[in-house]
Amino acid sequence: MDPRKLRLGFLLATGAIALAFVLPIAPEALPLMARPYLKEIAGAAGLLFLLAAWFADNRATVVGLAGALLAATASLALLNDASVAGSAQAGFWMIVLASWLSVALSLVNLAALQKLRRRAQQAVNLAVPLLFGATAFYLWEVAVRGLGVPTVLLPPPSAAATRFFASLPTLAGDFTQTFIRGVLIGYAIGCGAGLLVAILAHRYQFLARGLLPLGNFFSALPLVGVAPIMVMWFGFDWPSKAAVVVLVTFFPMLVNAIAGLSASGHIERDLMRSYAASPGQSLTKLYLPAALPFIFNALKINATLALIGAIVAEFFGTPTQGIGFRISTEAGRMAIDMVWAEIALAALAGMAFYGCVTLAERATTFWHPSYRT
Amino acid sequence: MTSSSLTLPARRATFFAARNAIVERYVPVATMVLALIAIWYVAAVAMNWALVRDAFEREETPYTVSDVLAGTMDAERPLLPAPHQVINAFVDGVFGYPPLAPRSLIYHSLVTLSATVLGFILGALFGIALALLIVHSRVLERSLLPWIICSQMVPVLALAPIFIVVLGAIGLQGLLPKSIISAYLCFFPIAIGMVKGFTSPDPLQIELMRTWSATSRQVLWKLRWPSAVPYLFASLKVAITISLVGAIVAELPTGGEAGIGARLLSGSYYGQTIQLWAALVAAAVLASALIGIVGLIERGVNSRMGAH
């Protein structure tokens, strides 16, 4: 980034901190000058911003981030004061502005770094989105608490986190019901069945030509709509949710596996023919390994679809626990922080599941050209 | 060999080749569909058997096997309705009521469809705009793109109930919250698809543009957009199906009264199995029609861009 713009930005941040000392924090609250520790912290932040403005190069990144951290801490500490929360005014927002501005400048600097050594580059590549996300959460927190947004409308992340850690047993129960029973079992059956039918279709071309268009057709349908029918057939408990997951994961696996099994080149097929290999040998030694990238593509898509399927199926009716159940009932009771805690659980479960599948993919398809670019 | 003696056999060869291609393409699918329908009938008989027989027992009327058989094909609250029952209910729902009557499937489909299409358009516009921003700003690419990819792994559909409830609490009901959910759902796949599309041109082609001192804007319109068209339509097809699912799921939390999702819910509450299945068929028809329309537009655009 242009050093002059960088300098200007950090100078603006310094100016914002200065203004925070002068402008009122909130109608009934003590000004910043009168608060014993906070004024030191805010002052230190301001000095760091000044230093960053003076550096105006890559060193400014670290200094700026440190200053932002201090300013953020000051603003969060201010929110703990009841007279500030809900009625924050210009002084408070100046601190938030300074923090956000310096993070943004540091992010632009970091994002421009490209020619570092591998480990350093990996660290930077990880740091940029994490920093972005942390800032988003911070802004969410101060905005909701500073403006006094009603918790039923949008709770601050801290409320959701508190509720999360306070309700771990309930969350664990919901997780077991939805994920361990509904998702995992349905995922295993659905993907397994899809793969088996694809192998049959590979052997008997007539099946493939008939099933592929049907598979594409069914993949596009809102299959979660069959949830009430599954409830009718399998009862309210987790088997009906697993059945929905089976249906939802079967078709993407079928379509991708059929594509993968026919992905082998004709030279490799002639090679197997020249060895007089049996169909079983050709399947295990050529067609299946070559199909692995496609199979994993389906496994990744299905990981998300399975979780969505299980949760949405629970919206249609479920006994006493489950992520979808908890979300719909707590939403009905306006306990929005619990709903967000459940959403956080679902998000974590989804990312962990997807991450595991990706790790397995990397271990078994390391040889694919897409890893070598 | 003179040309005349070759054309006749050649034309016949082409004719047979074309006819074989049609046969090859449609016969397997047709066979599968017929097989599925046959299996469906058998399953309907098997699953409804106990139900129907118990009904006869309760009424203490004498019955024969063929009575029970006929009963399974015609039960009022079957476990698995027979195909003709579903078709009848569907046709009845579409043609049997005036289009805007509360029991007409057309009415419910229109309600869901309006949310779907509005959400789809909003989501597509935002998704493309975001993709454009990401492609042209390194900061946004490094900081935002990982989050967009992460969001793919999160069951975003689970957010539907709170959206509806929260927006309902501040007075927004009906079409708008459902569209917002649909928009939110299809915004991410479109953004990712378009980022892939905008970055798909061969580096050699981009270098060529640089040798002509093309501005970013010119590169965008003359190179990136045309390269992104296949990705655009692929992600639009995915997005419109997601948008439909989102609209249906969004109708659930409020115990809504209109829309396909509401119809599914009421069918399951009141044990109206056939109504449920008819609503599912309506959803399937909607999904296929929407994808078909996108496909048609795609073919039109492709033929104008020189594909055959």
Add this chain to the structure above:
Amino acid sequence: MSTEPASKRLVVEANAISLRFETADGPVDALSNVSLQIAEGEFVSFIGPSGCGKTTMLRVIADLQQPTSGTLLVNGMTAENARLARSYGYVFQAPALFPWRTIEKNLKLPLEIMGFSESEQKIRAERYMAMVNLKGFERKFPWQLSGGMQQRVSIARALSFDPAMLLMDEPFGALDEIVRDHLNEQLLQLWKSTEKTVLFVTHSIPEAVFLSTKIVVMSPRPGRIIDVIDCDFPADRSLEIRETPEFLKIAQRVRNGLRAGHSYDE
């Protein structure tokens, strides 16, 4: 056509092989009345332009394609039985190595399929890796090797189960000339030490003349044999013979055959 010494067994006896298939533009004669006899231990090159049927002929001998008429005996059996008896190793234009297997596992692929024991597989893999001078690359993956090295692995793989014949379809076509010369010499060494019958399809006249004991010149539309040329250069020849008058005379004869078959026409 030359006569073979009575003591040498015939590994390929083809009689009036024809292969015709239908296309949208009418029937095409990929092979038309091709007759050929190949004795054990010969190195036979098939040369001609695209569409002359040389690859098709190789594939027919390998039972990868079936002729529409004619008789064919490979190693005294029908082509299909010869394939089922694993009488030949096939080397394609591309190395066709499986990227998910290490080089060593790639070499063992035919041995696994044909049921060799684990210890036998290991012995053979080592022997043939050494024979193509690739010792030390066992644990590498195909993409870590150059094109020439991959093709050498492919040749070693084709030899690993000791087939009677080696069928090679333009194996060096995708490589640059320097690598190609090097591999030609290596192939010659291999042939001399293993004493197999080699059927070799190529586009390159110098390659065919350098490597072969017999050259079959083919031409297209319809695919047929124009000329069969015997060459008997000394067994320990090197690339230098390519400038000698005898070499050039045979090359000229090949070129004349190609011209007679309209190979240089549009």
